Amino acid sequence: MRQPRSVRALEDFGRVRLSDNFFMRDFLYSEIAAINGFRNLPDDPDLAIAAGTELCVQLLEPLQERFGRISVRSAYRSPQVNGFGNANKLSCGSNESNFAGHIWDRRNAAGHMGATACIVVNRFIPYYETSGDWEAMAWWVHDHLPYDEMEFFPRYAAFNLAWSEAPERRISSFIPPRRGVLTKPGMHNWQERHDSAYAAMLAALD
Numbered sequence: 001m002r003q004p005r006s007v008r009a010l011e012d013f014g015r016v017r018l019s020d021n022f023f024m025r026d027f028l029y030s031e032i033a034a035i036n037g038f039r040n041l042p043d044d045p046d047l048a049i050a051a052g053t054e055l056c057v058q059l060l061e062p063l064q065e066r067f068g069r070i071s072v073r074s075a076y077r078s079p080q081v082n083g084f085g086n087a088n089k090l091s092c093g094s095n096e097s098n099f100a101g102h103i104w105d106r107r108n109a110a111g112h113m114g115a116t117a118c119i120v121v122n123r124f125i126p127y128y129e130t131s132g133d134w135e136a137m138a139w140w141v142h143d144h145l146p147y148d149e150m151e152f153f154p155r156y157a158a159f160n161l162a163w164s165e166a167p168e169r170r171i172s173s174f175i176p177p178r179r180g181v182l183t184k185p186g187m188h189n190w191q192e193r194h195d196s197a198y199a200a201m202l203a204a205l206d
Contacts, residue, residue: 114164
């Protein structure tokens with residue numbers, strides 16, 4: 001498949017169904033692209049579809065099935081969009097660090113396919129805003145889903161959720177007071193179960 005270059009082609013691309021509840025269109029909006037007039041479209045649509053399908057099937061669908069509707073805050077970024085965001089300090093990492101991350105249609109330096117979406121679990125917002133406990137969601141995902149990386153942000157406990165062919169399973173956060181790495185391979189809390197860490201969340205949400 002070629003990069004869409006007409007309204008009809010873009011309609012067809014946006015209607016590609018990545019999983020039961022998610023379509024390609026759900027992941028293409030970008031404020032950076034909208035304000036600056038960039039085309040936020042992949043050069044390699046087939047690779048973007050393949051990576052996005054795994055992200056949706058492996059992570060977003062089971063998360064939404066358990067906790068209800070997910071809102072996508074930021075997902076696919078073209079190299080132009082991401083590069084502009086990085087150069088202008090708009091909360092985007094370098095293009096190289098986002099290959100197989102937010103840039104779905106590029107493999108990373110190790111040759112692995114991957115995809116990232118920044119999401120909000122809507123039903124989790126009231127629990128987070130009253131408790132400040134973002135770690136409950138992090139540990140639930142860690143115990144139940146084959147993620148690559150999670151990175152949490154203060155507003156609504158939005159988080160980057162990444163899928164990769166070679167998952168690292170690393171969690172970090174920008175939410176005070178516990179900024180930094182929550183777990184990664186080699187840490188004592190990486191392999192154990194964490195049921196007690198999210199028991200209160202599940203009781204509040206169920």
